[in-house]
Amino acid sequence: MELSWSVRFDTLTTGKIMKKLVAALALPLLIAACGRFHNEDAGQPEVEAASTHNEVASIVQCITDEAKKHNATYKQTPIPQGTMLEFGDSNVVKVRYDNGETTYRFYPGERHVSNMWIEGAGKKCAP
Structure with missing residues (x-):
């Protein structure tokens, strides 16, 4: 028992x-x-650079050239005073000319090794 x-x-x-x-x-x-x-950065740009020297078209051309080097697909859409580039996985770049200056904004989405080049392209194309 x-x-x-x-x-x-x-x-x-x-x-x-x-x-x-x-x-x-x-x-x-x-x-x-x-x-x-x-994603604590959701909705907020991670990289924001303002420059009066670069034009929207030259920055967009530089970024699209970098995308081609990395075989990245993107969608280019016109926005007021500029251009928006969408790289998939919610990675968005907006380049605008407003109030006498060109503004570059990178909104990071999901990060992969294959899309880490976008941050470097911003530093190269919109210093």
């Missing part, structure tokens, strides 16, 4: 311990997953 009670007690205790252990291990995993999918 005594043996069966202790086995039952150990099983219940082990079950409670396992539930607590699973909960303790799942919490950091959940937090890491939220951090992976949260």
Whole structure:
């Protein structure tokens, strides 16, 4: 009789311990997953450069030349006073001329090794 009670007690205790252990291990995993999918830069430009020397067309041409070097596909769309380039995965570049200056803005989306060149192109084409 005594043996069966202790086995039952150990099983219940082990079950409670396992539930607590699973909960303790799942919490950091959940937090890491939220951090992976949260984009704190969403809607805000990461790179913003203003210049009075470069024209919109020359900056856009430079960026599209860089895209061709990297075999990247893009969609070019006219926007008021400028041009928007969409590179997929929500990576967007906007180049505008407004109030006497040319503005370059890069809105980063999901980053991959294949699209890291976009940030470098901004530094090269719109210094």
